[in-house]
Amino acid sequence: MSTRPPTTGTNRTEIAVDPDVPLVRITRTFDAPPNKVFRAHTDPELLARWLGPRSTEMRVEHFDCRTGGSYRYLHTTCEGFEAWFHGSFHEVRPAELIVQTFTFEGVPDGVALERLVFEDLGDGRTRLVATSLVDSFADRDAFVASGMEVGVIEGYERLDELLSAGAA
């Protein structure tokens, strides 16, 4: 008798810095098809259940995920620290692509150009490649050194749980 190994929780999150341009590339596979992974990124009620580390609460002010739309949301840590984020959606192609801008309002003049590509692996899984481009290597490296990987890795684990529970 063969048993299928559990897949949830076994997908690694890769975070890589580009050697040539000030860009971070995050690669993660999900055991769900692109339309479901995409929906979990575009439906604000679903997004608020997984984005960021487990220790934070997320409140969406507005989240109009369509070409030409915009968003703003708040993360509150268990210590009560509040962090607002906002941006605009340059282009949204269902189950394929999101191109958006991103600012942490604690650094109001900082802005990143983000591209999320949802790649259909053809076996019910999706590879997400998320890149974040800024205009200086110093800012890119400070972002990576800030501990962002905790939020990214935990967030995707929460998204795994949401997808395997059939909620997305």
Place this chain on the structure above:
Amino acid sequence: MSTRPPTTGTNRTEIAVDPDVPLVRITRTFDAPPNKVFRAHTDPELLARWLGPRSTEMRVEHFDCRTGGSYRYLHTTCEGFEAWFHGSFHEVRPAELIVQTFTFEGVPDGVALERLVFEDLGDGRTRLVATSLVDSFADRDAFVASGMEVGVIEGYERLDELLSAGAA
């Protein structure tokens, strides 16, 4: 008797590529205060009278220049070639700053993050610094080699004329 030399038409447009990151920086001074130069960038009726080379006609589909807004417009050359452009406004601070995305739809997967800073020179003049960031040096250099400087230089000369005519 001293005469003040004519200032309109004497301001040079500087176009520089950054050595470290895939960014183009355009610097231009205008003989008008920031609120007027800014308005000529944000009012679509004014914008359509100067943006791009003299040989093109511009038609604005929509242009909602506010934080979270978006735009799309068409340039038609005298030969009848049509070029659509679109993007979103990440942040707009009156008479100070516009941060926006930019795509030429002939290259639909290409996108630039643009920042326009309107600097008050304090003597009724404004220095505009416009940067455009992309994610590869090859794309940046192809953009610069495309002849874009003709449109940029002629466009700013047209803007000089609009400002000196008191239209903006």
